[in-house]
Amino acid sequence: MLGFCAALGLWAYEFGKDIAGIDRDAQQELVRLREEIGRLRGEHDRAVSVANSADTLLKTEKATQDSLAARVKSLEAENLALTRDLAFFERLMPSTGGNRVLNLRGLQVEVEAPGRLRYQSLLMQASGRTAAFQGRYELSLSGLLDGKAWSHVVREASQSVNLKQYQRLEGTADYPSAAVVKIVEIKVYDAAGKVQTSDMARL
Template sequence: MRWRLLRRRLSISAPRMAVRSHLPWPLRWAVAALMLGFSAALALWAFEFGRNIAGLNQGADRLNEALTHTREQLAQVREERDRAQSVANSADSLLKAERVTQQRLAEQVKALEAENLALKDDLGFFERLLPATGGAGVSVRGLQGELTGSGQLRYQLLVMQRADGRIQSDFLGRFELWLSGTRDGKPWTDSSPVVARPLQFKQYSRVEGVARCPADVQLRTVQVRVLDSTGSVRASQSLKL
């Protein structure tokens, strides 16, 4: 029996036996890490070497330079756009201010034209009122009257005082407006002036206003009188309507 066992161990059919060295596991991990690091370094070196051979690094550098140049151009374009926008805003503000100024000037021109027309009318009115000849004293010139639809009379006239070469003093007196016409087919004259007010001037005075007429009277004649401080009539004028 023993001989059989010994023979079996010494023969080809004997079981295999492996001899291994026993290493602690931390050392095994350290060796594995060193091997992985070396492999990674070798792979990175091979990759960079291949890029250098293929010229990829130069292309990347040129790409970075082009990207940097493009960014600089973009910043410059943005800066120019901001300047242009600022100029456009300033131009828009100036344009609005100019429009407002033109509108104001147009309104002033219209006002001056209206004032000029009024002055021309006044000048024509005064020219018609100025007497061609005449001596010293008070006179009434240019009596005008107009009936309105509301039963009122609008009137205007010019009272003038001409000196005889001496120093002219102020005229002190009053102005009266008298109305006459027909009532129920009969002549009618107002018993008192419809307008009476003080009057004081040195050379001339423009008198104008509105007088109310009786509703049942057909107005025919308007008469104005200028009285001095003593109540004497110094000038008068009548107007037929």
């Protein structure tokens, strides 16, 4: 009788639970929860993707900014060099007077080390002249060596002149390291060997 009553009670419980829809609701809730988990995982993946994209964009933007900063720095250096060149050329513009074929201006000399100096000057056609000029230039140094007067003429194959409007004369010159250079002079000769112009710098 006890077993029969227990079986009858269990049957009544299961039958009542089925009638009440408890299992069906639990199954639907499980499905709903799984769908919600899937949705949340999708949103999480999208959020991670957006975060990764934002990080990539930030890195790209930083690289672009660094590149632009380097370019700006390069342009500033180029502008400074051009400004200096412009000032150099403006200062060396030849005068309109006189009958000279050429004008040699702005001789600059810098002693780089004992026995070596660097020079720079600008050779320009006289105003109104358009014919090409060919010739050569000669660099001469003078000063003291062992307490005595000393001079030296620098002759190199590269000291040729071939210009239509202007030509920068520049280079280096070697001399005895014990010598003390006082004067540097440049003379420009035409093809016939006649001096056309000259300039001098004192150290």
